[in-house]
């Protein structure tokens with residue numbers, strides 16, 4: 456039987472949390488492999504077994520599983536029945552030797568793990584016996600320190616699995632175990648990375664984008680769609696709300712002192728996003744702010760923007776610099792999309808000297824000149840919803 460054996464980090468997973476984590480991970484693996492005809496994904500105490508149909512290639516499985524948050528590592532393995540009282544190492548060794556015929560290597564080692572202590576042999580004894588048989592069967596040498604190839608054996612209660620490769624997963628926690636958050640996504644470099652990091656901590660992301668429409672083209676929206684499609688690989692279904700924000704901005708520009716514009720835009724954005732977040736059962740808002748990066752991200756301005764929110768504002772990039780964020784964006788594949796030219800709504804009517812130390816009472820005074828709740832309602836009335844799925 457050909458399978459993927461999936462491992463996750465168990466540290467700090469206790470009681471009910473552990474069950475919840477495992478159930479989620481099993482379900483997420485089912486989702487991501489659904490279109491490949493994979494039907495059996497089973498939880499076998501501290502490992503997950505995915506039974507692979509013949510037609511699915513190793514490559515396809517690797518591509519999918521390396522993107523499932525919560526997976527520490529996995530191997531593509533073959534399984535044989537195991538009798539704990541009378542383990543048949545001869546048949547196992549023969550099967551391993553057969554599977555090594557197509558591999559080129561001079562040295563190897565065997566790494567064995569037993570999950571069930573009722574097995575009459577220790578892991579060391581199994582590794583030694585199978586190692587000796589491989590030496591005899593292939594003429595290759597053992598090297599414990601620096602082998603060309605490692606044979607991994609996993610001895611479970613009813614089966615033993617053998618594999619020659621361990622593939623790193625992304626780590627983190629299964630999407631869904633940490634609730635839902637609303638991510639403000641701009642089409643720039645930072646906000647997709649911020650969303651990614653929250654998803655990796657187990658959050659399901661809802662996406663909210665403010666477009667400069669009707670005053671600018673849909674370019675930023677197209678980018679955001681591409682970014683959401685990319686991020687959906689990690690959570691299988693996504694919702695994106697787009698709010699045409701140009702007219703609201705025009706109102707702000709006509710009525711507020713220029714230095715306050717950006718903070719005012721942001722406070723209205725937060726209020727609109729928060730309404731959508733509440734409707735969708737999100738517990739927090741996520742932004743790609745990084746301390747001091749631009750005028751809206753000074754300590755004073757972040758504080759004044761925060762004041763407009765009732766839900767917590769999560770800023771996973773707050774302590775990262777642009778180089779670190781860019782590296783991450785490249786790793787996750789969002790960078791190339793983010794740098795396509797567009798016109799973000801925040802660049803509309805940007806004043807030459809934005810206030811960097813906005814005081815809350817000044818902003819509140821300015822906001823009293825507007826009907827803020829009418830602006831929020833205007834945004835919510837025009838919101839457009841799109842849905843994304845993966846696999847497509």
Ligand code: ATP
Pocket residue numbers: 638639640641642643644645646647663664665666741742743744748749751752799800801
């Ligand atoms: P990025 O746009 O990638 O976040 P940035 O340096 O351009 O980086 P800002 O424009 O200052 O950052 O925006 C800070 C944060 O505010 C963004 O990370 C995003 O979460 C939110 N934001 C800004 N503009 C928009 C927008 N048009 N739609 C939704 N969210 C936005």
Ligand code: MG
Pocket residue numbers: 641643799801
């Ligand atoms: Mg931006």
